[in-house]
Amino acid sequence: MKDMLGIVVDVRHQFKVRPSKYERVIAKIDTQLQGEFKIFNRLLLSFDRKSLGKEKISQWFFPPQGEEPYISTYRPDPFPLDDLTQVPIEHARLERGLQYYKEQRVVYVCIDDRYGYAIVSGSEYYEVEFEYNNGIIEDISCSCYCDGHCKHEFAVLLELQYTLQIVEREFKNEYSKNGYVTTIDKDVVWQMSVRWSNKGTIIFHNQTEPIIIN
Template sequence: MESIQTDAICLPIPDMYLAEVRFDNARETGTFIVEHMELYEGDLVYVTGPMQEKVGTVIDVTYHCKIRPSKYERVVAKIDTDLYGEFIPLEHLWVTFDRDCMDKDKMRLWFLSPLTDGECMDSCGFIPFALHNLDNFKISDIRAERGESYYEEHRVVYICLDKGKGYAIVQGSEYYEVTFTYIDDKIHDILCNCYCEGHCKHEYAVLLQLQDLLGDWAVNFDENYAKQEYFAAIDKTVAWNMSISRKYGKIIKLTEESYGGFIVYED
């Protein structure tokens, strides 16, 4: 733990203290207990209670005070908004083959509270099919058409593949999680945690996005993926707003010139 310097003594940050958190969308603030976590003004967090699905911003911390634990909800996670590593710009995405850059557990918190249900389980049988031939994917034409629209509207905001195990987040009426397995050019399973029975538009959008990424010469997938058996891609606007704009305390406009890298433009 870091320490707090005062005029008289240097006090360690306690294991339990209070943080005031503002929720931008709801325009509400609240005070929450923080345990065994270092928080500072500007950090993004998730909490328990009525605001558990909202991202909050820490606006103040009180390290040394009297606390009645039963009177407060708690901070349950801090969002790591830093991005480090090498990126390949590809249309609306930044792509990386750096395993430590955008791993699933870190990126999930950009979109979903750790208190949400998470991935689903599937007890139905699945027949593997080649990714390049989606005609063998058992989905209705209407759902496939809607999934194609989702893909074209860039609603697959995050996708990764780690030693054949895939994970994606699709923006619909809320954020949905899609898991899949891709080995030897075949999809061996795919499942979304939405409420749709059978295969859905979110899954179809992910398959189209995966097709696009694996087939694009700009990322040289076959050679780069073989080195670490990992890749991830994030929507540029999402990455910009989470990792850059919030860090500078304002919304920074994303221009075509900035698509090639992290470039801060003054208003």
């Protein structure tokens, strides 16, 4: 069941497992969501730091990692988000990244001021971190740690272009209030939160109005 999204609610059998894997299974996570979400196609968007923060959402995909810092030996050159031809990436990786984007594998994006974070579903889940400032991407890195830019990063860059277009077109005021936006795939919210809620309220106003879960 490796990398299947889900929540263990009961264990009925004796089992044998390596402790490192066991931690992944029993990590206690917060699946409650609170706040107001905008719906846009397959995504839910939030502009509230308390609703879909990356500290909370990353727990849904990754085992607890503590505060261990990265050691990085290189810093990629900055490039503009609106011209990805400037990204020095191998052609095969670019093609795979485009495929990942089309397959909607970028399940979560958070832009908090200039700090960006995204989760990509590949052979397992990967975290991509970057800085975004005045249209420029800096210091992008992925937890697959391959040499140079990877397909996960490229998929995130395409998703980021898409997300910022939506924000600019539909949610400019909401975004400018806090300089903060998160997007999450609706299916993930359903799988990881809504279906496990025994109590709460969801309010549907009409097709274009917010969904409220508390």
